[in-house]
Amino acid sequence: MIKLKPIFAIAVLFFATSLVKADDGYRLWLRYVPVEDSKLMNEYRSQFTSVAISGNSETVSAIKNEIKIGLSGLLDKEVEISSTFKNQGLLIVTSSSEHKSLGISEETERLGNEGYLIIEKKINGKNTIIVASKTDIGALYGTFHFLRLVQTQQSFGKINIEESPKTTHRLLNHWDNLDRTVERGYAGFSIWDWHTLPDYIDQRYIDYARANASIGINGTVLTNVNANALILTPEYLIKVKALADAFRPYGLKVYLTARFSAPVEIGGLTTADPLDASVAAWWKSKIDEIYSMIPDFGGFLVKANSEGQPGPQNYGRNHADGANMLSTAVAHHGGVVMWRAFVYDNNVPDDRAKQAYNEFKPLDKRFNENIFVQVKNGAIDFQPREPFHPLFGALEHTPIMMEFQITQEYLGCATHLVYLAPLFKECLESDTYAKGKGSTVGKVIDGSLHNHTISGMAGVANIGNDRNWTGHPFGQANWFAFGRLAWNHNLSSEQIADEWLRMTFTNNEKFLKVVEPMMLNSRETAVNYMTPLGLHHQMARNHHWGPGPWVNVGRPDWTSPYYHRADSVGLGFNRSSTGSNAVAQYFPEVSDKFNSVKTCPEEFLLWFHHVPWNYSMKSGRSLWNELCYNYYSGADAVTQMQTNWQKVEKMIDNEQFNQVKQLLAIQAKEAVWWRNSMLLYFQQFSKQPIPNNYEQPDKTLEYYENLKFHFVPGIKGE
Numbered sequence: 001m002i003k004l005k006p007i008f009a010i011a012v013l014f015f016a017t018s019l020v021k022a023d024d025g026y027r028l029w030l031r032y033v034p035v036e037d038s039k040l041m042n043e044y045r046s047q048f049t050s051v052a053i054s055g056n057s058e059t060v061s062a063i064k065n066e067i068k069i070g071l072s073g074l075l076d077k078e079v080e081i082s083s084t085f086k087n088q089g090l091l092i093v094t095s096s097s098e099h100k101s102l103g104i105s106e107e108t109e110r111l112g113n114e115g116y117l118i119i120e121k122k123i124n125g126k127n128t129i130i131v132a133s134k135t136d137i138g139a140l141y142g143t144f145h146f147l148r149l150v151q152t153q154q155s156f157g158k159i160n161i162e163e164s165p166k167t168t169h170r171l172l173n174h175w176d177n178l179d180r181t182v183e184r185g186y187a188g189f190s191i192w193d194w195h196t197l198p199d200y201i202d203q204r205y206i207d208y209a210r211a212n213a214s215i216g217i218n219g220t221v222l223t224n225v226n227a228n229a230l231i232l233t234p235e236y237l238i239k240v241k242a243l244a245d246a247f248r249p250y251g252l253k254v255y256l257t258a259r260f261s262a263p264v265e266i267g268g269l270t271t272a273d274p275l276d277a278s279v280a281a282w283w284k285s286k287i288d289e290i291y292s293m294i295p296d297f298g299g300f301l302v303k304a305n306s307e308g309q310p311g312p313q314n315y316g317r318n319h320a321d322g323a324n325m326l327s328t329a330v331a332h333h334g335g336v337v338m339w340r341a342f343v344y345d346n347n348v349p350d351d352r353a354k355q356a357y358n359e360f361k362p363l364d365k366r367f368n369e370n371i372f373v374q375v376k377n378g379a380i381d382f383q384p385r386e387p388f389h390p391l392f393g394a395l396e397h398t399p400i401m402m403e404f405q406i407t408q409e410y411l412g413c414a415t416h417l418v419y420l421a422p423l424f425k426e427c428l429e430s431d432t433y434a435k436g437k438g439s440t441v442g443k444v445i446d447g448s449l450h451n452h453t454i455s456g457m458a459g460v461a462n463i464g465n466d467r468n469w470t471g472h473p474f475g476q477a478n479w480f481a482f483g484r485l486a487w488n489h490n491l492s493s494e495q496i497a498d499e500w501l502r503m504t505f506t507n508n509e510k511f512l513k514v515v516e517p518m519m520l521n522s523r524e525t526a527v528n529y530m531t532p533l534g535l536h537h538q539m540a541r542n543h544h545w546g547p548g549p550w551v552n553v554g555r556p557d558w559t560s561p562y563y564h565r566a567d568s569v570g571l572g573f574n575r576s577s578t579g580s581n582a583v584a585q586y587f588p589e590v591s592d593k594f595n596s597v598k599t600c601p602e603e604f605l606l607w608f609h610h611v612p613w614n615y616s617m618k619s620g621r622s623l624w625n626e627l628c629y630n631y632y633s634g635a636d637a638v639t640q641m642q643t644n645w646q647k648v649e650k651m652i653d654n655e656q657f658n659q660v661k662q663l664l665a666i667q668a669k670e671a672v673w674w675r676n677s678m679l680l681y682f683q684q685f686s687k688q689p690i691p692n693n694y695e696q697p698d699k700t701l702e703y704y705e706n707l708k709f710h711f712v713p714g715i716k717g718e
C-alpha cells in the first residue's frame, strides 16, 4: 500500500472532492444515482443485478444500454445482462414464444403495439419481475417504467402493471428555425445543429430521444410552424434523415412543418393552389422522395392562413381543400397531416375568440381520415388561464390533436417557476357536454368520445441547447408532465410532480413535503400576479414578457384594451349573449353557465363578462378589491416560494439549489412588476384606492409604461 504524507493526503482528498461534479441538470429525470434508502437498495441489489433481455433489434440495444446505465447507476454495482433466460431476477421479453413458455400469453395478447406489462411471477422457485410486451418499443417503454419504479423507490412485491397509451400520437412541436433561433424559446438555441448534420450525430440527439421515450413521446416536429420551405429541399432532407435514423430505436418519429407555398418557393411552380393538378403532383413527388429516405416519416404539421402564413385561402380554397391535398399524398405511406386551427382572419373580427370555431366547425365532415385538426387548449393563445376551446366536442367527425404550450411564452419565459400540469389537467378535465355529462376534453382528444382511431396531443417544446435543456430547472417538469399526460391524461398533477421531483432531485420526504406544494400552487400563483379573474392577453407587445395592459398599437385584436375593455363602468370582455355571444359556441350546459354573471366561475368572470368595479364577488369584496387581493396574494406567494426553497438548501445539489434560488428572486421581482403595473393601470378606470393594508406601489404608472427592453429572447430582432 502506498503511504502518503498527511499534508499531501489532505491535498489529494481536496482535489478528489472538487472533482465530484455538481449536477448541471443535463441528465434530466434520468439521473440514475444510487438508491438512497439502504434497505431498498439491498432488496433491489439481490433482485436485479442479473437481467435477461431477448431480441437483437436496435431498440433492444437501446433497452440494454438503458438497463446498463440505469440499473448499474441506481444499484451502484455492475449489472449482468444476458440474452438467454437462466433464473435472472428481471426479464424483459417481447416474443410470443417466450410469453408462452412463461405462461403469460393471454395477458400479453391484450396489449397494443406500445403497451407492456410489469408483473411478478414465481419461476423455478424464484420471484421474478417480468417486463413483457408484443413489440420492442413496448418493452422499451416498460423498461423506462421499471427504472422509474426503482428511481422513485417503489416496492415490487406483488406488482401487476398493465399499461397502454391513451393516445396514438404524442408529439413535441419545436418552433425551431433553420438558423437555430427558436421562436418563443428561452433555453438557448435550437438543439438541431443543421450545419454539422448529417455527419455529426451529437450525443444530445440520443439523450433527447431517450428522455422522450422515457415519458412515452413518440414523435417530434422538428421545425417551426412559421415554416421555411428549405427544409423540404434535398440539402436539408438528408439532415432530417440523419435525425430520424438516430431517433428510430427510441420509437420517436420525425415530422416536419410544410410551408404551403413551397411548390412556388422551391418547386418552380407559379401557384400553390391545392386544387391545381400540378401542385398536387409536386407535393406527391416531394412526399414520395421523403418516404424513400425516411420510410417511417410521420407527416406534416401546417399553419396556414394565420399570422401571414400562406394557405389555401390565398387561392379561394378552404382549409379542408389544403389539408386533403397533402393528406392524400402521405396517406398511402401511413402518414398524417396536423392542420392547425389557430387562424386569423385578414379582417379584425368582432371577437377573436370565435374565429377558429367559425372557420372549422362548418368543415367538420370535409377532412380526410388521416387528418387531425390541431387545436390550442384555449381559443385565444396559451394564456395563464383560458376556458377550454369550444372546438373540443364541437368537431365530431374530425380527430382533434390537442396543442399545449410547454414553453412559457406567456408565463414569464424561463425565469418563472410555473408547473404546468394543473393547467393541462384543467383543460383535459373540462366537460364539453358534447354527448351529455362526462364528455371531457380528455375523452375528445383520446378519441373515445367520437370513436376515432387516431388521437393525439402535441406540446410546443421548451427545449434548447442550454446545458440543462430548459433554462429553468423546473422547466424540465413541464416537458415531463406533458409526456406523462399525453400517455395517460388521467394521471394527477400530484403524482406527476412527485415522480419528477424524486427522479430529478431526491426521494427525501422532507424535501418533497416542501417542494411538491410549491410546484402544485405555482400555476395559480402566476395567474394571480399576471391575469386573475379571467383577464387575458395583457402581456407586453411582441415578446410577451412582462405586463403591457396599455399596449394599443397594431391590429386591434393584438392590443391589450381589446381584451380587457376597462372603462369607467368596469372591466372585462362581454362574450355573453348581450355581447359577442362567443358563449354560444359551447354546448348549452356550458354556455348557460358561462353566460350568466351569477353562474360563471369567477376564474373566468372577466373572460366572459364586463363587470362593474363595485360588483360584489363571492368573497364579499368588490371587483376592484378582489383584483387587488389577487394581485397581492400572487406576488406574496412568490415570496413564500422563496422562503420555502431556502428550507431545502442542504437537501439537494448546491448548484441546482442556487440556480432555482436566483430564478425565484427574479420571479419575485417580476411578480411585483406585474402587480403594480396592472393595478396602477386599471386604477385609472376604477378610480379607487389600493386598500391601505397593502404595501403601495413605489413607482408610477408612467414609469412602468416607459420601460424599454431590447433583445428579449424568443423573437427575432429588436
Ligand code: GCW
Residues within 6 Å of the ligand: 175, 183, 184, 225, 226, 303, 307, 342, 381, 382, 409
Ligand atoms: O401565440 C402566437 C405566438 C407566435 C406563434 C403563434 C402560433 C409560431 O406569439 O409566436 O407562432 O402563436 O401558434 O402559430
